[in-house]
């Protein structure tokens with residue numbers, strides 16, 4: 168069984184590139200290397216016209232197959248519908264949602280083009296794992312062309328309630344394409360509830376446990392909270408104590424005895440960066456004795472700068488940081504430093520370890536890996552405190568953090584104060600529980616659990632067309648598992664597979 172991963176962007180590693188520690192891309196690469204497989208998606212390149220060509224590159228047991236986008240496709244599929252309509256809608260931001268029919272048509276057209284290109288590469292018993300909101304209708308496009316392979320989807324961002332998702336034009340059509348997947352994974356039980364009730368409200372789905380039937384197709388919806396490579400991150404952070412790299416050495420020198428509060432996010436309005444800066448200002452106003460004794464380092468590399476809402480956020484964060492620094496700073500102390508750069512994982516691990524407070528306050532987030540990275544990087548003998556938004560998926564697993572409402576500036580300001588004053592014994596107690604949770608649900612656990620669930624599904628409702636019509640290979644019959652064709656050694660590995668067990672969800676400590 169070969170694994171095929173499809174994601175919006177594919178980065179082909181250099182031949183001798185050492186994998187960076189942790190990270191989703193690395194985990195998926197490892198899953199592919201273990202099983203052998205293919206990774207398909209956009210190269211990141213934009214061409215004037217005719218982007219149909221697919222380039223393949225072999226790296227060990229993994230084939231990377233990439234295609235370019237035309238400028239029109241980048242505008243409509245990527246910047247337009249994916250990032251100006253779906254992204255804000257799915258982060259509950261109706262006011263920021265910009266829908267256009269041209270963008271939606273472009274989104275569907277790229278999904279169709281990806282489906283056609285992928286079919287030419289598929290083998291009958293491939294297991295296909297599609298990632299994220301750019302590619303929601305991809306399985307439906309594959310099914311329409313007769314693909315019967317096992318296809319799973321993982322949704323990395325929140326799924327909003329039906330009332331919110333339903334405000335998006337064509338929402339019923341789009342959500343109904345979810346039924347083309349055999350397994351739909353989302354981050355939390357709240358997202359499961361929202362997606363399933365959306366399927367019921369918008370397209371009359373019938374629900375039986377985690378099985379959801381739309382018309383003749385049935386899918387399974389479950390929560391798979393994503394994790395990080397905790398052990399790798401812990402090691403990087405511990406090694407940073409000895410490292411003499413410039414950012415870490417300089418942070419040490421410039422901080423002196425001062426305490427550090429850290430925020431690390433892509434510059435994105437969902438991350439609540441502006442609100443966080445305001446909360447830090449509020450904290451300094453509420454507690455003037457803290458002035459000169461603590462600083463906020465906000466690391467926020469720009470992303471999606473071609474989208475107007477992101478350019479506006481960039482301007483706004485500069486404006487707020489400048490205003491607060493001018494109002495509260497001293498000649499020898501700048502309260503807020505905003506650094507708009509991406510750092511290596513080594514440097515990030517070092518920054519996290521030096522920070523007494525990790526301030527992770529998104530207005531809404533699928534999971535938020537920074538919360539987990541911050542905990543993994545702490546010194547177990549003297550750990551810092553995580554302040555975490557209740558609207559991050561991570562809050563459902565990480566109840567021992569100081570959980571806050573990011574819309575309440577005063578509450579966040581007071582949580583910063585509580586974190587800075589927290590006795591060591593309590594910091595250790597909270598840290599140990601958080602660390603145990605993120606270790607037990609790390610990235611290896613997540614990948615394994617998802618793929619196990621996907622390969623355990625008894626296929627149903629597939630049409631009786633060949634897996635790859637172009638190639639005319641033999642395929643399994645309806646309801647038979649894909650590997651039902653006996654192997655050349657005479658064995659038949661495909662006894663009917665059990666229906667997947669509702670995978671256990673991780674402890675839910677509070678609703679998001």
Ligand code: ADQ
Pocket residue numbers: 190191323324393431432433466467468508509510511512515532533534535536537538540
């Ligand atoms: P993102 O929105 O990108 O991911 P997040 O989960 O926090 O959000 O992951 C960001 C990653 O980028 C982290 O690994 C972080 O270390 C890294 N990063 C951030 N700033 C950086 C910097 N300045 N330099 C280097 N690295 C930086 C989406 C969803 C999330 C979901 C993830 C995974 O929006 O909700 O948790 O996918 O499913």
